[in-house]
Every structure is written in C-alpha cells, then in structure tokens.
Amino acid sequence: MTNVQPLEPLTILIAEDSAADRMLLSSIVRRQGHEVLTAANGAEAVEAFRLQRPQLVLMDAMMPVMDGFEAARQIKALAGETLVPIIFLTSLTESEALARCLEAGGDDFLAKPYNQVILAAKIKAMDRLRRLQATVLEQRDQIARHHDYLLNEQRVAKAVFDKVAHSGCLNAPNIRYLQSPYALFNGDLLLAAFTPAGDMHVLLGDFTGHGLPAAVGAMPLAEVFYGMTAKGYGLSETLREMNAKLKRILPVDMFCCATLLCLSFQRRSVEVWNGGMPDGYLHSIASGERTPLTARHLPLGVLSPQTFDDRTEVFPMAVGDRVFLLSDGVIDTCDANEQLFGVERLQRVFAANRRPDQLFEEIEQALRDFRGEARDDVSMVEVSLLEAAQLSPPALVYSDSGQSCPLDWSVSFEFRAATLKRFNPLPYLLQLLLEVHGLRAQSGALYSVLAELYSNALEHGVLGLDSSLKRDASGFARYYQQRNARLDELQDGYVRVHLQVAPKGEGGCLTIRVEDSGKGFDVDRVMARPLDGARLSGRGVSLIRQLSRNANWSDDGRSARVEFFWEALA
Amino acid sequence: MSVVTEVSPDGQKLTISIRGRFDFAKHQEFRESYEDKELSAVVVDLKDATYLDSSALGMLLLLRDHAGGDDSDIRVVNSSSDVKKILAISNFDKLFDIS
Numbered sequence: 062m063t064n065v066q067p068l069e070p071l072t073i074l075i076a077e078d079s080a081a082d083r084m085l086l087s088s089i090v091r092r093q094g095h096e097v098l099t100a101a102n103g104a105e106a107v108e109a110f111r112l113q114r115p116q117l118v119l120m121d122a123m124m125p126v127m128d129g130f131e132a133a134r135q136i137k138a139l140a141g142e143t144l145v146p147i148i149f150l151t152s153l154t155e156s157e158a159l160a161r162c163l164e165a166g167g168d169d170f171l172a173k174p175y176n177q178v179i180l181a182a183k184i185k186a187m188d189r190l191r192r193l194q195a196t197v198l199e200q201r202d203q204i205a206r207h208h209d210y211l212l213n214e215q216r217v218a219k220a221v222f223d224k225v226a227h228s229g230c231l232n233a234p235n236i237r238y239l240q241s242p243y244a245l246f247n248g249d250l251l252l253a254a255f256t257p258a259g260d261m262h263v264l265l266g267d268f269t270g271h272g273l274p275a276a277v278g279a280m281p282l283a284e285v286f287y288g289m290t291a292k293g294y295g296l297s298e299t300l301r302e303m304n305a306k307l308k309r310i311l312p313v314d315m316f317c318c319a320t321l322l323c324l325s326f327q328r329r330s331v332e333v334w335n336g337g338m339p340d341g342y343l344h345s346i347a348s349g350e351r352t353p354l355t356a357r358h359l360p361l362g363v364l365s366p367q368t369f370d371d372r373t374e375v376f377p378m379a380v381g382d383r384v385f386l387l388s389d390g391v392i393d394t395c396d397a398n399e400q401l402f403g404v405e406r407l408q409r410v411f412a413a414n415r416r417p418d419q420l421f422e423e424i425e426q427a428l429r430d431f432r433g434e435a436r437d438d439v440s441m442v443e444v445s446l447l448e449a450a451q452l453s454p455p456a457l458v459y460s461d462s463g464q465s466c467p468l469d470w471s472v473s474f475e476f477r478a479a480t481l482k483r484f485n486p487l488p489y490l491l492q493l494l495l496e497v498h499g500l501r502a503q504s505g506a507l508y509s510v511l512a513e514l515y516s517n518a519l520e521h522g523v524l525g526l527d528s529s530l531k532r533d534a535s536g537f538a539r540y541y542q543q544r545n546a547r548l549d550e551l552q553d554g555y556v557r558v559h560l561q562v563a564p565k566g567e568g569g570c571l572t573i574r575v576e577d578s579g580k581g582f583d584v585d586r587v588m589a590r591p592l593d594g595a596r597l598s599g600r601g602v603s604l605i606r607q608l609s610r611n612a613n614w615s616d617d618g619r620s621a622r623v624e625f626f627w628e629a630l631a
Numbered sequence: 632m633s634v635v636t637e638v639s640p641d642g643q644k645l646t647i648s649i650r651g652r653f654d655f656a657k658h659q660e661f662r663e664s665y666e667d668k669e670l671s672a673v674v675v676d677l678k679d680a681t682y683l684d685s686s687a688l689g690m691l692l693l694l695r696d697h698a699g700g701d702d703s704d705i706r707v708v709n710s711s712s713d714v715k716k717i718l719a720i721s722n723f724d725k726l727f728d729i730s
Binding site: 318389 | 652681682684685686688689690692693696701713717719720721722723725726
C-alpha cells in the first residue's frame with residue numbers, strides 16, 4: 062500500500078454498469094479501508110443513496126436505464142445541504158463532456174483506467190471538503206439556535222423593560238412622547254410620576270449600550286425614581302440616590318445620561334437637572350422663545366456620591382408652555398458622509414414649526430430626509446404646563462386598617478444649618494402626618510402647604526432671599542442661583558416645625574407652625590396683596606392661604622401657623 | 632491599525648491615537664493599548680477620529696479608571712468640533728483635560 066489509511070472509513074457508493082470494472086474498483090476502495098455499496102446503473106445508484114446515505118459516490122457517466130448525469134442530479138437533490146461529493150468515472154476526454162459532469166453536480170472526475178494513488182488522493186480531498194461543509198452547517202445551525210435564544214431573551218427583557226421604563230403617569234394629558242419602535246429595545250428610558258403635592262417628575266434617560274445591559278440598569282433607576290417621587294422627595298435627593306445606586310452597580314464604562322424635570326403646576330415653574338443629555342428646550346408660547354436646558358453635569362453613575370453635583374436650575378413657566386426633551390438619537394443621526402444632523406438643523410425644524418402638535422412628526426421627517434432611514438434610538442417627550450385643576454394625580458392607596466391611627470399628639474423639630482444644607486425633612490414629616498387617616502384625603506394640599514412653609518422659612522427666612530427677585534424670568538434664575546450659593550455657605554440658622562394633632566368632635570385638627578431664624582417680613586403688606594396666581598413672586602403665600610385654614614403669620618413673619626381640619630371618617 | 636500607541640522616550644507618557652469611528656468596534660484594541668502599561672500621563676489623540684459614540688465615552692472612563700481614577704492625568708487632544716460637542720454634552724471636560 063502506498064497511501065495512508067483515512068482516519069475515518071467512509072461508506073462509498075460505486076455506480077458502474079460494467080461488472081468487471083465495478084469489482085475492480087470495489088476491491089481498490091475496500092483495500093483503502095472504506096465500506097463499499099454498488100449499483101449497476103443510475104436508477105440503482107439513486108435508490109441505494111436513498112436507502113443507505115453513503116458519504117461519497119464514484120459515478121460512471123455512461124450507464125443504461127439512467128445515466129450518471131441524471132443520477133448525480135437526483136442524488137444532489139436528495140442530499141440537500143449536506144455535501145455528498147460525486148466523482149465521475151469517465152473515459153470521456155472531450156472537455157465538453159467533462160464539463161457536463163461538473164454541471165450535473167459532480168465535484169471531480171477520474172479518468173479510466175484508474176490510478177489507485179490518484180483515486181485515494183481524490184477521495185481524501187473530497188472527504189476534507191465534505192467535513193468542512195458539515196462543520197460550516199453545524200456552526201451555522203448553532204449560531205441560528207444561539208440567535209433565537211438571544212432574541213427570546215431580549216423579548217423577555219424588553220417586556221420587563223417596557224413595563225419599567227415606560228410607566229408611571231405617561232398617559233397624563235400634558236405628556237406627549239415618541240420612542241422609535243425599530244429596535245427591540247434601545248436603552249432609552251422615559252419615566253413620569255406625580256409627587257404627593259401634585260407636581261410631576263419626568264425623567265428621560267439614555268443608558269450606554271443597548272439591550273440587556275441597559276435593561277439591567279433601568280430597573281434600579283426606575284425603582285428609585287418612583288419610590289422617592291411618591292414619598293415626596295425632591296429632584297436633588299432623588300438624583301443623589303440614583304447616581305449612588307448606579308455608581309455602585311454598573312461597571313465603570315456604563316452610565317446613564319438623563320434629564321430630570323420637576324414641573325410644578327401650582328408654582329408654575331420647572332426645575333431641571335441635565336446630565337449628559339442633549340439640550341432640552343423650554344418653549345414659551347407667549348414669546349415664542351425656546352430656552353435651552355443645557356447639560357451641566359456628568360451622566361448618572363460616573364461620579365462618586367461625594368463628588369456628585371445635584372444642583373438644579375429653576376425656570377418660570379406659564380400655562381401652555383412646553384418643555385421638550387430629546388435623546389441623542391436625534392442630533393447624532395449621521396448621513397452617508399458621517400455628517401451629524403446636529404442642533405442647528407433641529408433648530409431650523411423648530412423655527413419652521415407652525416403647529417406645535419406636529420413637532421415630533423416634523424422632526425422625524427427631517428431625520429428621514431437627512432439620513433434616508435430612521436435610527437432606532439430616537440426618543441422625544443414634550444410636557445406642558447396645565448392649570449393644576451386640569452390634572453388629577455392618582456389617589457394614594459393605603460393598606461393599613463386605621464385601627465392604630467394616632468389622634469392626639471404633638472411633635473417639634475429644629476433643623477439646623479448643617480441639616481438644612483442637604484437634608485429634606487418633608488417626606489418624613491408627610492409620612493408621619495399620613496398616619497392620621499383623616500388627613501389622607503387632603504395629602505396633596507397638606508404636602509403643598511408644608512413644602513411652601515418650609516421653603517419660605519428656609520429661603521426668605523434663613524437664607525434671606527428676596528422673593529421680589531422672582532418678578533421676571535431672569536430674576537427667577539438669579540434667585541435660584543443665589544439660593545444655591547447661600548445654602549452652600551450657610552453656617553447657622555434654623556427652621557423649627559411644630560406639628561400638633563388633636564381630636565375635635567368626630568374628626569380632628571392639625572396645627573402646623575413653622576418658625577425660622579431669619580429677619581421676618583412685613584406681614585401686613587404681604588397680606589394686603591390679592592390672592593392671584595399670575596405673578597411669579599409671592600405665590601407661596603397665596604397658595605398657603607388658599608389650601609389651608611386660618612393661615613397667619615406672627616413674630617414679624619418669622620412664625621407661620623396654619624390648620625387643617627377633617628370630619629368623621631365614613 | 633486604527634488604534635496606535637506610542638510611549639515617550641522617557642517612558643512617562645503614553646499617547647493613544649484613534650483613527651476613524653471611535654465606537655464599540657475599537658473596544659478590544661483600545662483596551663489592549665494601555666492594559667499592560669504602567670500609566671502616569673496619557674494623551675488620547677483624536678485628530679483622525681471622525682465620530683465618537685457613548686461606548687467610546689465608556690472606554691475613556693475605563694482608561695481613566697485604569698490610570699488611577701480621580702488621580703489620573705489624561706488629556707484628550709485634537710478633537711474635531713463634532714467630537715468636542717459630544718464630549719461637551721456629556722460634561723466629560725469635568726473628568727478629562729480636553730483640547
């Protein structure tokens with residue numbers, strides 16, 4: 062023997078009408094270590110293939126009943142994607158006939174009379190090819206299975222992500238949003254919820270990366286957002302908590318760009334924090350002006366809790382004004398030459414916009430015109446300021462029975478400078494008060510009044526800020542800059558909160574007193590103002606007088622006192 | 632090579648140059664460019680970078696982490712105006728010296 066035995070013996074079909082040739086060939090192939098099947102014509106060859114699936118075929122071209130060309134075609138069809146190499150045995154020499162062998166599906170040919178060495182080499186080469194094809198098919202199927210598996214995982218993750226990421230009060234009448242439906246999920250996150258005071262918190266976020274990693278980060282973020290908003294925490298505390306949580310759980314290269322809004326329908330203002338998102342816009346309907354809400358911060362999850370900056374900006378709003386936020390999918394859309402859509406093109410769409418309700422569609426159209434196709438991560442949201450009465454925050458649900466409700470107690474707190482800098486006591490105070498069942502029906506008013514009393518005591522009292530600064534929009538911004546600066550520098554001062562709950566007939570009465578260490582104010586002059594809501598300044602006092610009972614100020618305005626009553630519970 | 636590294640003669644400064652789109656496709660190459668090195672000063676040269684996406688920002692954060700986090704000395708130089716805009720929106724100038 063001159064040739065090496067193949068590693069794995071093959072089953073080889075020999076189709077040859079000459080019995081002598083068939084026997085000769087069979088014995089050569091057997092001696093090379095393979096199993097042999099034989100057929101005397103094309104039809105027998107096809108039948109043998111059908112029944113026994115040999116791995117390789119040696120096929121005589123000229124045979125009775127069915128020739129080798131037809132048999133080759135049928136065997137190739139039966140074999141499907143599996144490569145069954147067919148080597149034609151032929152005494153034909155004209156190139157046209159040899160070409161016909163290959164056209165019929167033959168992989169090679171061997172001229173008669175047979176040369177054993179060449180035959181063995183050809184069988185080996187064909188076996189290599191056959192194995193290669195088998196490997197490719199196997200890997201293709203594996204990839205397909207894997208892909209199906211991944212898609213299914215993503216579908217499940219998307220279902221969860223959608224529930225978490227697009228929930229809350231997104232169906233409120235003042236919110237319009239659009240998220241591109243193309244990607245399975247794209248890491249963009251849109252959350253909205255009411256605070257106990259009836260303000261609205263909105264978050265538009267964009268995680269680095271798509272798919273599962275984004276979904277994993279979205280869960281804790283949404284949890285913090287909804288939990289803290291419902292308890293009455295402000296943007297700063299919520300942001301600090303979200304950042305700390307993401308920093309703790311996300312790998313270094315993952316973070317979440319986000320814009321957070323607090324829309325106050327009663328104060329007619331919007332508080333904004335933007336970390337790494339494109340400029341949002343505050344659209345004043347009266348002036349037509351669009352004030353950019355620029356990213357002033359790093360995204361969430363980058364900085365340590367110690368270095369995180371939770372400072373927000375506050376802007377006045379009129380009824381009908383809109384805040385527009387968008388994801389980087391809009392301005393980072395590239396055209397064929399890698400040019401970005403950019404802010405200037407976006408602003409041209411703004412300028413051309415005539416019907417505000419068509420804005421999203423016009424932006425989408427502009428993106429399509431620019432790129433020729435839509436991107437998968439375009440998110441836009443628009444929130445407008447309505448009259449407070451046009452919105453109905455959902456009623457809070459309580460699970461306790463009310464049997465252990467406290468009805469006769471009082472408590473006093475004194476919050477001093479170091480605490481006032483960073484701590485917001487309102488959620489704790491509210492939770493304490495809502496243990497009293499009779500107060501739950503008015504939790505919104507209660508929270509609003511508490512919040513106003515506290516911020517008046519802190520801002521006008523302790524920090525000595527002048528509310529008349531808030532007369533116009535630029536003064537409004539200056540006011541909040543000063544507030545942040547003075548709070549940073551605060552060394553002493555206090556805000557005291559006294560709560561007293563007492564039974565009264567079948568119901569009860571809550572008295573809230575808030576005192577501060579400030580200079581006080583001219584109570585008579587402030588009280589002489591009409592109770593209107595159109596001015597930007599002094600809205601706190603008129604709000605307090607409208608939402609609570611018997612509001613009065615003493616000690617030159619340093620002490621405020623209000624009451625809430627409730628009747629017997631049904 | 633779309634990520635090219637060069638160490639200064641005194642061995643103190645590593646320069647990483649990015650060519651073309653700086654996005655997730657460069658992840659491996661970018662990490663390998665600094666992983667096995669003791670870093671004191673790093674310069675990321677974006678002269679030939681056409682685009683930068685959020686995963687590139689993530690890669691810069693990884694580099695910063697590797698180079699000592701808050702104590703790192705990383706300069707991002709030669710960024711085009713588009714790239715600069717993306718870095719500005721993310722406020723990465725608070726973490727990196729960008730020019």
